[in-house]
Amino acid sequence: MQVPQQPRAGMPFTGIATFARAPYVPPEALQAGQVDFAVIGVPFDAAVGFRPGQRLAPRAIRDLSTRYALPWGPDNPGYWDIQDDRWYLEGCRLVDLGDADPLYTDLEHLDRSVAALVGAALRAGAVPVVLGGDHSITYPVLRAYGELLQASAGPGSAARYGDEGGGLGSSQGNGGGRLHILQIDAHLDFSADVAGFLRSNSSPFRRAAELPYVGTITVIGVRGIRTSPEAYAAAARRGNRIVTMGEWRAAWARRAAIPAGVGPSGGPHPGTAADSGAGARVGGATGSGAGAGPAGGTGSHGRTSPGGGEPAGSRLGRPPAPGDDANPLVPFLAAIPPGEPLYISLDIDGLDPAVAPGTSSPEPGGLTYEEVREILRLAASRARVVGIDIVEVNPYLDPGGMTALLAARLAIEAMAFSHGALASPGSWVFPHG
Numbered sequence: 338m339q340v341p342q343q344p345r346a347g348m349p350f351t352g353i354a355t356f357a358r359a360p361y362v363p364p365e366a367l368q369a370g371q372v373d374f375a376v377i378g379v380p381f382d383a384a385v386g387f388r389p390g391q392r393l394a395p396r397a398i399r400d401l402s403t404r405y406a407l408p409w410g411p412d413n414p415g416y417w418d419i420q421d422d423r424w425y426l427e428g429c430r431l432v433d434l435g436d437a438d439p440l441y442t443d444l445e446h447l448d449r450s451v452a453a454l455v456g457a458a459l460r461a462g463a464v465p466v467v468l469g470g471d472h473s474i475t476y477p478v479l480r481a482y483g484e485l486l487q488a489s490a491g492p493g494s495a496a497r498y499g500d501e502g503g504g505l506g507s508s509q510g511n512g513g514g515r516l517h518i519l520q521i522d523a524h525l526d527f528s529a530d531v532a533g534f535l536r537s538n539s540s541p542f543r544r545a546a547e548l549p550y551v552g553t554i555t556v557i558g559v560r561g562i563r564t565s566p567e568a569y570a571a572a573a574r575r576g577n578r579i580v581t582m583g584e585w586r587a588a589w590a591r592r593a594a595i596p597a598g599v600g601p602s603g604g605p606h607p608g609t610a611a612d613s614g615a616g617a618r619v620g621g622a623t624g625s626g627a628g629a630g631p632a633g634g635t636g637s638h639g640r641t642s643p644g645g646g647e648p649a650g651s652r653l654g655r656p657p658a659p660g661d662d663a664n665p666l667v668p669f670l671a672a673i674p675p676g677e678p679l680y681i682s683l684d685i686d687g688l689d690p691a692v693a694p695g696t697s698s699p700e701p702g703g704l705t706y707e708e709v710r711e712i713l714r715l716a717a718s719r720a721r722v723v724g725i726d727i728v729e730v731n732p733y734l735d736p737g738g739m740t741a742l743l744a745a746r747l748a749i750e751a752m753a754f755s756h757g758a759l760a761s762p763g764s765w766v767f768p769h770g
Contacts, residue, residue, distance in 0.1 A: 349403040355433040356399045356468070357749065358406035362432040364457035373429050374752050375458035376466045378436035381447060384473035384538045386531065388697040390733035394741065395436055395468040397732040402745035407431075416753075417643060425753035434458065444536055448477040455481035464755065466748055469728030471538040471697075472526055475682050478726060479545050482516060482680075486550055514550035516723070517673050518542070519716050521557055521709060522684040523700040525579070527568040538729075541682075543568070546575055553672045557712060558582055558687040561700040578672040582702055588665040589708060595663055661718065666711065670719055679720035681713070681751060683727045685744055693743055695735025706743065710750055717754035725751050 347358075355361050356376040367375070378395030385391060407413050407426065415427035434457065437450040455478055458465040467478055520526070520542060527546075528539040535544065545551050553576070560582040572579060661667055673679060686696040689703035704712075716722065727744045735741055 347406070349406065352403075354396075354400045354403055356466075357402045357409070357431065357745070359409045359431040359433045361435060364434050364454055367432070367434075367457050367461040367463070369461050371430065372432050372458075372461050372463040373756060374431045374466050375461070375463040376431065376433045376468065376748075377451075377454045377458065378468045379439070379447075379451060379470040379474040379478075380436055381439040381469070381474055382471045383439070383442045384536055385471040385697055386537055386539060388731065388734065390731040391469060391471045391697065391729055392439070393732045394470065394728075394730040394744070397735070397738065397741040398468050398727070398730060398744050398748070399433075401738050401742040402748070404742070405745060405749050418753075422643070426749075426756055429752065429756050431752070432463075444477075447474075448480065451477040452481040452484055456485050459485055464722060464752075465724050465726075466752065467724070467726035468744075468748070469726060469730070472522075472541050472682075472684055472728045473536055473538040474728060475541040475726055476536065476544045478724065479516070479518075479548060479551065479680065482724070483548055483550050514548070514552040515678060516550050517552045517677055517679050517720065518545060518554045519557070519670070519673065519679055519681045519712075520554060520684070521682070521687040521704070521712060523558055523560055523686045523703055524684070524698070525556060525559060525564060525568050525572055526684070527572045527577070528565055529567065529571070542577075543571070546577075552677070553578065553674070555670060555672050556580065557585060557669060558704050560702055576672075578669070580669045582704070585666075585669070585704070585708070588669070591665040595665075661715070664715070666715060670715055673716070673720050675719055677720055678723040679716060680724040681716060681722060681726070683709070683725070683747060683751070684729045685727065685740060686729050688743070693740045695731050695733075695738075695740030696729050697731045697734065698729070706747075709747060713747070713751045714754045717751075722751070722755035725755075 352358065353361070359376060362372075362375075376399075378399070380392040380395050382389045382391035405416075407416065407429075409429060409431040411428050411430065413427060413429050415424045415429065417424050434454050437447065437454055439450070440446040451474070455465050455467070459482065465478065467474070469475075524539070526539055526541050527543045528537070529543055531537045531539060542554055542556075546554065554572070555578040556572075557580040559579055569579070685693045686698055686700060687704050688709060689705060690696070690699035690701060692706055693699075693703075725748065727748055730740050730744050732738070732741060
């Protein structure tokens, strides 16, 4: 007897927990130009200096990310954001490449494993989305970019990618390279070493600064009483842009005081409902092939938003954000050259422990979810996001999984703001065709 088939409900707690239910694809099976983002887990915490447990984070984040499942691929309808009144991630092609293969404290083994996965994503033109792990994993991820840059660019590539000069202490300042870094973090992570050990989770950006192709480093959210004067002096000497929580919070308060839609001249800001000539906006940036953004009421495929384009503030009882040219937060990202490749590293302890308690080194007085979301939006509107990592989630310290769920949400939104904002995110390294 034939049993009638029922439509599959696909509840979040069923099935294999890949990230947001994206298809698992072995790295060797990736095809160039067929993937937008590739999730990679790096379950490593042997470099942590306080409370371990970050090695379990990729699994925990994936498990809770199933709440945000979408039918990833060309027919992906995306999701509608009620705050922005627009669609995101329409047609987005996301895959999960699985995890790197750490072997206790063997850093060479870890580096080779990370390079294989990150390299596979970049060769396919996909943006790696890396789930740590402690923050030391950012360095081998960034090294993988350099290995492939040098292998693919051929003779004469040094000047193009900043491989001549730059690095820590360079007279060029800020490294002189073309891969820029935005770090959201409570800590500088710029220590020279810990008792001679160079690869702790307090040193990844000191090591990154030594890579010749790394350009500017901007860090937002720094606070606490454990900042090393030596690390601060070294970061400042290099030209890193360091934004403390005091600076950020003062600018955030000024932002809240600016009337919605007001540009620098006092007239309607371009892209708001008051401006009849509002253009297409994707993640805060003009995007090719995009329909109108929050003001126009459609998503990146021209689909009408449920709010009909009415500004979110008027529907939800709060004012929408000011236009970006009047936004006092924008100068904090001024060191990042517009349109250049940008790697975003989000340490979950950059957020306040009230919203992200599941981390090993929490610092009170941190960023809110709304503030981090705005940083991600502004970054994607300014530069080409070519890599993302989220690190330092510790499931052992995470009541109810709320930090892992937040990490999954921020990964989704980081991709959403980046997707479609600029053509071929990975093509700066590996042009197709």
